Each structure stands twice: as C-alpha cells, then as structure tokens.
Amino acid sequence: MSYSGEFLLQLTQRCKKLPKQMKQIHSLIITNGHLLHHPNAPSSSLSDQWMPTLLYNALISGYHIHNHKALLLFTHMLANQAPPNSYTFPPLLKSSSLPLGTILHSQTLKRGLLSDPFIPSTLLALYARNYFLPHARRVFEEFPMFCIAMCNAMLNAFSINGHMEAAVALFERMPQRDVFSWTTVVNGFALNGKFGASIRFFGKMMSHKDVVQCLVKPNEATYACVLSSCANLYGQAALDCGKQIHGYVVMNEAKLGVILGTSLINLYGKMGSLSNAEKVFRAMCVREVCTWNAMISSLASHGREKEALDMFEKMKLHVLKPNSITLVAVLTACARGNFVKEGLELFRSMWHDFGIEPIMKHYGCVIDLLGRAGHVEEAAEIVRNMPFQPDASVLGAFLGACRIHGAIELGEEIANKMLKLKTQHCGQYVLLSSMNAEKERWDHAADLRREIMEAGIQKIPAYSMVHWT
Template sequence: MNTTTTTSFPPHLKPGESSTQSTLPSKESQKTILDILNTKCSNSLQRLRQAHAIILKTGHFQDHYVSGTLVKCYANHHFNNFGFAIKVFDYIPRPNVFVWNILLKGCLENNEPCKTLSSYYEMLVMNSRPNKFTYPTLFKACMAADGVKEGKQIHTHVVKLGLNCDAHIKSAGISMYSSFGFLREARQMFDGEGESDIICWNAMIDGYLRHGDVEAAKELFETMPDKNVGSWNVMISGFARCGMIEFARELFNDMTERDEISWSAIIDGYIKEGFFKEALEIFHEMQRENIRLRKYILSSVLTACANVGALDQGRWIHLYIERNSITVNAVLGTALVDMYAKCGRLDMAWEVFENVKVKEVFTWNAMIGGLAKHGRAEDAIELFTKMHRENLKLCGITFVAVLNACAHAGMVDRGLVLLNSMEEVYDIEPEVEHYGCVVDLLGRAGHLAEAEKLINSMPVKPNAAIWGALLGACRIHGNVEMGERVGWTLLDMEPQNSGRYALLSSIYAKAGKWDDVTKVRKLMKEERGIKTVPGSSMVDLDGKVHEFKMGDGSHPQTREIYLMLERILERLHIEGYSPNTSIVSFDTEEEEKETALRYHSEKVAIAFGLLNTKPGTTLRIVKNLRVCEDCHSAFKLISQIYNRDIVMRDRVRYHHFRYGKCSCKDFW
C-alpha cells in the first residue's frame, strides 16, 4: 500500500514534518484539530483542504488520531475524492489499527469491496494487529464482493484471534453467511461461543426469510428473549418479500411501537405484490400519525401513485418535497418523472426531468418510456439520440423504451435499424425483451409473416411474451390460421394465464367460430379451473382512488352512476354510436352482447367522472386491461359531446381523447 505517489502536499514540508519541529503539538491543539475535522469539514471539501494544510504545518500529521480522521474525511463518498484519501494514507508513518480500520471502512463505503480485502492483506503483511472493529467491515466487504472463499478465511482469523465471541462480529458474520445461502454455517455462528445479542437474532431471522425458510424464521422470532422494533421490521420485510403480505400486515398491526422503517416495509410490501391502493391507505395512516416522510418512503409512495393514477396524491408529495426543501436526487426525480408520466401529465414529467440536476441512466429511461407510452415516438427517439450524444452509457432498458416507442407509432424501419444497431454500434447484445418489442412492432403494422420469421430466427429462445405479442397481432388483423397455431402453443406454455385463453377466444369469436370458442372456454374453466382477470378501472378524484368493476355495486353512488351511464349512452346513440358487438367472445343474442358492452368498467368510470366533476375538467382513468374497440369508439364520441379531455391509461399505452379524436390515431 505504501508506494511512492504524487500528492499536493506543500513542497517545503514532508508529511509528518512541521515548520516548528522543536515543540510537539499539545493535547489541547489535537482536540481542537479533531473538532474542526469532525464538525467543520464534513460538508466542505475546501474547508477540509484548509484543515489539511494546518495539520501539516503544525505537525499534527504524526498523530494517528488526527491523520486517520483526515483520511476518514477525504473518504467521505459525497466528495468523490477517495483516490486522494488513499494518497494521504500512503504518507502516514507506521499506521496503527485505528488508521487501517478507517481505510477499510472508507474502501467499503466507496464501493471498493475488493480494495477493502486487499488492504486487509497489506495490513497483515505490515504486522498491524486487527481488532474487533476490523472484522465487521471485512465481512460486509466479502458480502459485497461475493467473496465466499475470502469470507471463510477471515472467519478463521477471527477464531484464531479469539474475537468470535464479539456480538458485532457475530452479527456481521451471520449476515455474510446468510447472503451466500450458507444458513447452516450462519446458524453455527449464531449458536457458537459468546452471547448473541438482539442484532444477531435479527440477522439470523433475516437470513432465513431471505432464503424462504419462513418456519425457521417464525420459530426463532417467537423464541427471542427480547425483541426490538428492528426484530418486527425484519419479519414484516421478510414476509412481504416472500409474498405473504397478509401475515406482514398482521404483524404490523400487532406492533406496539413503529419507526419509519416499519412503515416503509409494509408500504414496499404492498407495492411489490401489486396492492397499490392498500399502500396508499397505509401512507395516509402514516400521515395521520405525523411520521416524518423521508426520501425512500416518498419514492415508494410515488410508485403506488403512478400505478393507480393517483395524480392528486402524487402532486401533494411533490409539493411536500418543495416545501420541506428535500433535495431531488436521481432516484426521487425519476420517481416523480414516472409518476407524472403514468398519471397522464407528460408536461409535468418533462419539467421535473429538466430540473433534475444529476440525471442517471434510469432517469432518462423513465422519460423515454413515458414519451413512448403516450405515443410521442419522435420525441422519445430525439431524447434517445440526445442521451447518446451526451456520452451516457445506454443500457438494455433504454432500448426497450425506444423500441416500444417505435411499436406504438408503427415505425417499422426505424425499429429494425435500432435493433440491428444495438450490438454493432452500442455494444449491447439484444435480449429476448428487445426481440419481443420488434415482434410487437411488426405484428401491429400487419407484417405477421415477418414477425414469425424473426421469432424463429432469434438467437435466444422465445418466451411466452413474444408469442403473446404475435397472438395479439393476429387478433388485430384477423389472422385466424396463425392465431390458432400460436394460441395453442401459448396455452401449453402458460396454462394458468387467463389472458391467453381470452385472446384466443376473441380470435375465434371474431371469425364466428363459436364451437372453438366453447372448446377454449371449457378447457379454461372446467378442465383447468382458471378464472378470468376481471376488468377494473380507477379514477382519482380529490386525492381518493375510486375503483369500478363490471357488476360490482359496492360504490356508495352506484345508483346515480348507472343512471348517468344510461343518459350518456342515450346521447351516444343520438350521435350515431352503435355498439361493436363483434368483439363479444360468446355466442348469444345481439341484445345480450350490447348489455355486456354497456357495463364495461371504463364506461362506469367515465359516468362517475362526469357525475362528480365540473364541466371542462379533464377526466383520468386507469384500466388494468387493454381498452376494447367499442369503449375506444365511445370515448372518442364522449370527449366531443361533453367537451372533455379524457386521458385513459390501459395495460399497454395512453389514449388522449379530445374533440372526438384519440392521440393513438386508432393504432393501438
């Protein structure tokens, strides 16, 4: 480690040498210097350099506490100056264990876990004896570097030095072994010499849960002699991670004391399982409890807002961020961009994007993806080009976003050029998701044979999503022969996916092949017992999300909503609207087909919106499935009759209805 390097030390002074060598620094001056380093230099690199100069001039650099603290300050990852921290360390004469520990921790905090381990080796070579503060950092470094072999070796050093009874070392070792999946070794360390404190218990429980051993975690939790908030948080996070959100909620409700992590854990759990409304309800409860809202919680809640179209709640969070002067970093900025884009406010998404000072690749991806789903393909490609011009390292997700933009705009040639350029120009090997986008692009544009040819020539094995894109194209373009072949292939690949049965049934129904419709429905419901996913539509009104499903009469305004729907349909008929019954995938009387179309969830949602908002108010609807042709035609006419802007987000893209037209230009 102590090799010759160049530094910016004053040329007339050598490290450790003072201009007044006749007197050694006093304890009082040492304390003053340490106070300056710890209180004045944590946020200012300029002040740190000034303090550094004083330390050199006064001879305090010889003091390991001072020189070690100086290294710690330079190693602050906010300064992005870790290389200089190492140079300072290299000039420290005979660094003691305190200084070495600071270097090891600095390496880890600056995402240099391998450097942490190599520095430990040099520490041993230089005969500096590690202590109990050395090994927790090393175990964490092994976790970060996936250093299984090194972790075991370091564990043997701990045992040889007689430090295996230290609780901090034990908890770090348990976490390390658990991260490798070595639960037996983790448990041996937990049960070994020395008392396991509450942190060790929590680490062992977390290890079990991370590897799906719920019963072992529950048993350990129930036998804990003492529990703290962290113990409950570990269980809640673990249950949520294992998909057991009901059990996580029960534990959350049973807690007598909660902290910010408790709230964050249950909110994240609901979001992970797709229960976005429930996540928002917890967030509202959290607000009533006056819990401080930190960045990581706000980012999570913005994700929930994005998925249910809760624009009012998302805007409130944005205002909260501004009022409380919370710094909008790349993560929080990206969450805001994604929320506004998914809530139909592309203008506000763009404004946030422009104001994020340090944009990461994922920030650009969010904006490109938002433009793509709103049908703004040219703008998405322009932003993609700008991203490349600014020498940002593009990733696979970037290409998924821009290829989707081409698919939604029917830009076949541009999409094919982008796919072919991925490896040649950008050194990114296309993956199955990229081929899926291009299959979707070709299929939507009616090039079904080319799409199937691409699938058969792909260097990667096509998955169900790719065949699903082709099946959707077969339905759009009425290709029954190919649709039948692809559809039955998909039913073998994903026998539990109700959407595949519905799509194949729709293809048969459109062609009037009712016997085949019956065959598919019988296979789905009677033989395989699969239930269809009910269509649901959500409307955000005054900060509350209202959800509507076909045949659900639970809303307190149900009677008024359905009366309003009848009035809307009457006006539509006067204007020449005729229900598109060809999309109904069961053989019945025409009147029954019209009734089925009448109560689609998005029509009920639009009736609620018109009933509860002032004239001219933009209506925003989020649907969990694709919007059908009949509802799409009806919404165009409603926007004209009622002079309303309607923004609908279906499962794939956005539709902006205005003056009787849709932004998708009937291409979706």
C-alpha cells in the first residue's frame, strides 16, 4: 500500500516517543521512496521539494536519544542531497560529544544557519556542558543581535562552569529578562554550593519590578531551586524561609505540582518537620516516583522506619515502578530499623522484581544493615563478592561494624585486599590501625601503618575551624 509523504510525516511527529512505532514508520518511508531527493525533477508543490528534508528532520528528532542512529540518518540525508535546514541540527547537537559537535558547528556555518537563535543556543549549551567556556562565549558574542534565549543559554554556561560573577554581570546588562533568566541565576548559585546567595537572589527577584509589575512570575522550577538551597542550608532561618515560600505558593498557586511538592517534602524532611512533609504529600493531586522517594527518605531519616516501609508498599499499590533512589531509601530504612530479613530480601530481588542492578549505594546500605545487626561474617562475604571494588562508604560501614563487634581479623582481611589493590581509602586503614591499638595489638597496628606508607597511600590532613554565630 502506498502512503503519501504528508501522511507519514504526521505519523512520525506523533510517534516520536514510541521507538517501536518509529521503526515501523521509518520502514514505510523508505519503501515508499520518500527519502530520495530529486532537485531537478518537476514537483507539484514546494512542500514536495522539501518533503525528504522534513521527513529526515522528523526521524532525526525521533532518534536523537540514540545518537548513532540520528547521525547515520544525517549522513544518508547528505548522500541523498536532501538539504539540511535549521531544524536538522539542534537534535543532533543535543546528544553529541565535543569532537562531533565541532564538525556539526562547521556544517551550520557553511550552510549559513547561525542566524536562527535556536542553533547557536544549542551550540553554546554543547560547549558549556563540555566545559569549553571560551568556545561558548565566542558563539554568544558572534550572534549579531540581542536575544533573550541566547543570553539565558550563556547565563547557564557561566553557571555550570562556576563563573557566577560573570553570570550576574551578564544578567545585569540584559535589557530584558524572563523567568528563565532569574531561575538560571538562582539555580546557578545553588549548583556552585552558594545556597545563601541563591536565596538572596530569589529575594531580589521577588522585590524587583519584573515581579512586582507582573512582568515576570516565578514558576515551579524557580521555587524548586530556592527550596533546594533552603534544604541544603539547614537551621531555623532556612526552614522559616522555606515556609515563607510555601505560604507564597499557597496564596498564588492553584495546586502543588510534582516538582514543587517534592521540593517541599524534601525541605521539610531534611529539617525534621515531618508533619508538614506529610501535609504536602497528602495535598498533592499527582505524585510521581520522586515524590514517594522524598517521603520515604524523610521517614527513614527520622526514626520512622516502619512507616517508610509501609509507604513503599503503598507506592507499589499505585502501580509506580521504584527506581534506584527508592531502593536506597528503603534499604536505609531497613538498616536503621533493624529489619534485616526485609532488607536482604529486597536487596536480593532488586533485579528480578524491579530490573535494577545494585550499585555502590545499595551495597553500602546492605553492609550497614548487616553490620548494625552484628552479622559481620555475612557482610564480609558480600564485600568479597561485590562486582566492583568497594568505595570509602562501603569500607567505612564494614570496618565500623568490625570495630563495634570486635571482628578485627575480618577487618584486616578486607583491608589487606584493599592494600594489594592500592586503593586510596586512607581513612579506613587508619580506622583499622586504631582498632588494633584499642585492643593493644601494637604490632598489628604498626605493621598496618607501615604497609600503608609502603603502598604510597597518603593520610589526608585534618583541619579545625571556628564558626562565629
């Protein structure tokens, strides 16, 4: 059966997020000959001349998360003489590595496509995420006119590369700003660990004429950024600031979205205000996996481990698939609540039940679970059989359990293996040496310290700090 190019183009645009259907439509486009470009052939309409380009663009956009497939389509596009346009390059650039990105950059320059702000802003983002800030700045400076989208992309480039002074300077020079401009700077301070500055900049936004005169209104992402900064500062002042933002949202927003609601739960959970976290959770009309994760983590972190496990069961009843973060939160609850059986069953069934391969954090949780319960031998067996080298958190949890339960020989066995691998977890070796000293095993302590020095492992020097309040 023959299908028109217009019909297949509509299908492609509708099925971009459906990989199986995209492959079927791709096959129909090929078999119907719509990807062949004949520049000198007579055409009934201008759309017929551009149909191969339009179809290639739609396919590239649909395949761009699989970069190799999108690139293969792009090479076929060039081979079939279908001319790329300003819609061809952004999806390719979004998933490209730096060397390939520079080649695509030269293609856009050769074809005179850099006047469309969407392409330069995507190029700018490519260089920024690869930490080539001078290249990003050059793309920005070569754009011939003021464009708020380009300015926002440059603000983000400065932010992710840690140049917040330059970001603020550019922000101040911008003749116009939108909510994305303000949010990018608020988030930029948070990304660089300047949480107080993030909150202060949000305060500046709320008192600025852009907001007062209703030219700009904070969106869900803005609130989420500043609430994250509050959660990372701790203390009553940060909690009060978060409550004020919550109050403003309630007064000005119709409902709590997923991002905003999850941010509030995370804030209240970190601050120990579980009653407020639960109120937000109940008030949300829509809850995603991240929302449940925040609530489970909050309960697990404040002595309500059984409720955290019950929340996990309720989550599964809502037909939501737990992710890796969910299982870290649940395993943490099991460790702190001494639910050894439940924790081990969950850990051993992660792949079978949820399709999740255990990562380092999951191993750290289960070692902590067994260590707290005194099952040091079983913990050692898991450490021995890990599919990758244990990191400092796993070793710390294991050696901490060895110290509490007096299993020094087991600790030495694991530490000796780490020494042979010349891992650089100096704190764990020093801990083991101290354990030997506590038991007055002076020879063992001295031997271990000598082996540490011979392995070239440097002890990280400590420091002291006076904090004025």
